């Protein structure tokens with residue numbers, strides 16, 4: 127059997143599947159309840175043991191927030207968890223006897239959408255998670271593209287305005303510094319969710335803020351299209367729930383490029399798997415690498 131774990135700042139999900147990828151059990155809990163990495167490992171190992179029956183679990187993937195060291199399976203210092211340099215893959219491997227891999231959560235969400243969500247049937251897809259931060263996952267020629275050091279797909283750190291505000295990463299004018307929920311909150315002094323709700327009710331000022339963020343996202347889509355030539359963009363994350371507010375501006379911006387002819391213009395779709403994308407992708411990665 128296989129297992130996929132999605133470790134988020136708020137929730138942890140474990141999915142157990144047959145070796146062909148067919149899901150047989152899925153459980154979740156709150157990350158805060160587990161407390162420590164050891165708590166997470168014990169809980170995950172117990173859940174896997176409880177649902178595996180008499181089958182052996184061979185391969186497990188943990189989708190985790192970056193930065194992570196993929197080769198060594200180490201969680202470095204995720205911004206939304208108070209854990210540092212945790213050899214999570216080794217700990218879970220010891221507890222379960224399975225081969226365990228650590229993978230980037232946005233990569234896994236992208237892989238989930240590619241195989242079982244909005245990207246099904248395509249070969250070249252860019253997944254973007256758009257919420258408090260901006261992340262991405264690249265599927266090129268049917269495969270997850272991780273780059274030379276496992277860090278490809280950092281869509282949020284594409285520079286869209288070199289004179290823009292300083293991003294947490296040290297660069298100026300990153301997409302994340304211009305269009306994320308955090309950027310919106312920084313510019314308006316109010317939570318992004320509140321602003322999106324007001325924009326949905328038709329508030330003019332709120333609409334201007336939302337459209338500005340969507341235009342920066344559209345600018346990033348133009349560059350990604352020119353570099354990667356994807357067939358489709360799949361947009362997930364909290365802001366994609368306000369699809370009707372952001373989609374028209376993103377599409378209009380993408381269409382405004384005279385260089386991207388309609389014949390090669392990618393489709394723009396909202397993600398389908400919601401909060402399950404990371405877990406679904408992690409199971410898929412465990413299947414591919416079993």
Ligand SMILES: [Zn+2]
Pocket residue numbers: 282283284293294295296297300302
């Ligand atoms: Zn950045």
